[in-house]
Amino acid sequence: MSKPAAKMSSELDERERAAKIIAGDVRTASRLIRALEDRMPAATTTLRRIFPHTGRAHIIGITGSPGAGKSTIADALIESYRKLGKTVGVLAVDPTSPFTGGAILGDRIRMQRHAEDAGVFIRSLATRGSLGGLSHAVGDAIHVLDAMGKDIILIETVGTGQQEVEIINHAHTVIVILVPGMGDDIQAMKAGIMEIADIFVINKADREGAKQLHGIVSAMLDLAREFPGGWRPPILEVENFFEPTSFRERITILQQSVDSHYQLMAGSELMESRLKRKSILKLNDALQAVLIEPVMRDLARDGKLEAMIGLIMRKEADPYSLAEEIAARYFPAGTESKIMAPQ
């Protein structure tokens, strides 16, 4: 087969793949997410095609410490939204071992009852060395679910510590789940995860210490000078999962609260500032893929990367000088102005 013909057929494949995803095809979508996680160049081409079809979903982030109940709340929210006739996509992130590169992805266990529901798509992602409580691929995976036409996208972060706040770059509404008796009352005063909540959930609120925790989070909110868009994060208590009626009632209140937040956001400048932050991030990611990664691959190919790492390890060179050297080689003087002023 001649080269142009091959190129054409692959273009056709790309178009077909994009069309299948927009039509909601699960197999194509899950394979694309895999390719995005593996950073396959062809995946970016498909992403480009589906990009115009994104931006319609309500993206909800769920974060909190390990064992706080993120997967259980996600599972309950899936049920709520399905009852309202909405389709749901879920991205559940669990940590990759820094030692072996392996991962146990176990969030799905709590949501498996939705596995056969065609209106629900659940995908587990490993962090693969990414910090911030998410995976590098999460932003791209959101686009895939969005293009598939999911009305609601739930993102469950890894069980977070204090600094895993990256979720605000991706979600419209962030739910922070706290549980009594885990020192969360002191955490409430700290910066980081406590600042990113649009809604607080005090889960397992039938346990001792729930009222105090509620009081302290509320007092912390009283100290805030202002709330963007006038939204004061509500504090919702969710208790005893084993009492289905009251549990369901609390989840319905949570779901209504999530929807109110989105409605308020959609009609205000909050949406624009969020979109702006996200656009900067996307450009940053794309630059990484287009500029940095090819350079790194090139350096690795002729052994220069290995040599440079050795220099840094032995303190014979510092990373900043080496970076300047690399920049001078790949982006000679004048390239910068060409990038800035294409005319």
Place this chain on the structure above:
Amino acid sequence: MDEREKIRIMVAKPGLDGHDRGARILSRYFRDAGFEVIYTGCHQTPEQIASAAIQEDVDLVGLSCLSGAHRFLFARVVELLREQGADDIVVIGGGIIPEHDFPSLYQAGIKAIFTPGASLESIVAWIQENVKTGSKNE
């Protein structure tokens, strides 16, 4: 490690069998071998397993069954994957499985069977040898 070499597998327990210590130990061992392991938990229907395997785009599904219902359950998972155009997902099985059931399971499309006494290393080695790694998108 090159991320393109990452093997993604699912460990699932079909049917009415709540004994999952073996499945959990295997999952943990697979993690230590550098695999990404999705664990579904117990009491899964073949339909749930097939559908989850496709949503997760795994390379392989490992089924564990100690209840004696493997002949139906294992075969049904393979059949469902085939029906949904996902017959490239390798299915293997393990548990209390009498040797005289092996031929019918192989015929149904199960690619390997591991019974008590099989070493963890031998299972990992089989997977590394028989699973086409990396993204199938290219």
